[in-house]
Amino acid sequence: MIWEIEDGPRAVEGLDERGRPRPEYAAALGLVSAPIGRRVLATFAEVLFVTILQLPLLIGALPALISLAGSATPIDDLFGRGDAVWIIVFAGVPYALTTVFIIVQLVLLGRRGVTLGKALTGLRAVNVATLERPKFWRGAVVRYLVLSASFLLPLIGPLLVIALSPLFDPQRRRRGWPDLAAAMWIVDIKKGLNPYDAKRMRIARKTVATDLKDEKASLPSLATPVSAPTFDVYIPVARNRGGVVGAPRERTGAASAGDVEYAGPPAPIQASPFAGPADPYAQPAPLPSRGPQAPVVPVEPARPAPEPAASVLPASPPPAAAPSAASASAPVPAGHPVSETFSVASETLLPQGETWSPPSLMEGEREASLRSAPAPVAASLVIDTGETVTLGTEGAVIGRSPRTTGEDAAAAPIAVPDTTMSVSKTHVALRWRDGSLVAVDLGSTNGSAVLRGGAESELTPGVAMPLRSGDTLRFGDRHATISIA
CATH class of the missing domain: 2.60.200.20 (Tumour Suppressor Smad4)
Structure with missing residues (x-):
């Protein structure tokens, strides 16, 4: 068996640097202050129960004792009556039962933080600093003495001490004067955590002590910085069987929403004799600078003579394809929000007898669906x-x-x-x-x-x-x- 010896006093959680309890710590655990209405109802239930215990004294013994009050020898007159035994029983039994009830109330309040009224209304009492059971003398006895003293002023005393004093709590935890004197706090276990549920209370303390907010490390943002250059015009520079491959053009000055500028057709791409339908390693020509543009005339680059088994297609499309080029270069109205794009077929070295065909609609839809598929959640x-x-x-x-x-x-x-x-x-x-x-x-x-x-x-x-x-x-x-x- 291993014995653990504490070197010093046990550290109390939830206290500030001055040793005062922090309300936010109790709130993080899930403890809720008891409402004033149910607190008054709990006290009323206990007073009503004591009154029921005192009924034999009030009905059977009190009238006889009042009649003997003016006698010179009240004891002799009492024992001389024929109902003297019943008067003693009616006076002694309620007194004994009331004494036992108060002692049980004090023990339950000091050990379990509960009384008859609190059990009926779903309330519990805890030590305000440790959030554990209140001590017997400081918690139970002192609180009952203050409550009993309030009944010395009928109606006014209980109204002030029980109903109104919780409204003046500086921490807004509804702690009345008896609670402040006893270092006690009344909590609601119907809407909050039961502090006497050891298992749930231990889990709540571990959860708060772990400090969950600091465990989530801040990750670097993948968003584009605000100071980064913006891109708004998409200029395609090449074409292959997979679709249009384009390069964004950097905005260098302020422009309106409909400011779209035609940069002219790109320079022809040098086709490699070892490439297929389109050379993926061909470098695009540098983009023209922004501003008024002069007509750009494509120049046929010099290349080696073709092999006899292959033929070089003309750099420009045949006259039959002229309508598509004309529609691509149609003027766009000023302020139109759609960016102007165009497609230019690059020169491609194809085997003899084979012609180029655009990608099918089904292939384009498949690629679009792949691009729109949501990323998996991590x-x-x-x-x-x-x-x-x-x-x-x-x-x-x-x-x-x-x-x-x-x-x-x-x-x-x-x-x-x-x-x-x-x-x-x-x-x-x-x-x-x-x-x-x-x-x-x-x-x-x-x-x-x-x-x-x-x-x-x-x-x-x-x-x-x-x-x-x-x-x-x-x-x-x-x-x-x-x-x-």
């Missing part, structure tokens, strides 16, 4: 140990010794060691559905949940729950952060 899992696991397209199965079967047969198993055995062998699965990442509990023993914005949502076994980037997936006592690009 996701990663940051486990509480600091390990980062990248999720593939087939998903993953998490557990102590996960088995991938059925729908998750192709998923990647992620083994998470857990000495407390809170994680099942095959605990939870991460799957891709319609481009979104979902989590499915696989019937685990301790269950799974998703923490988002301080709220926790339990996973129903076999039911998928969508995940977002930044969510925390809890499986047993372990947790991991989801990051979706």
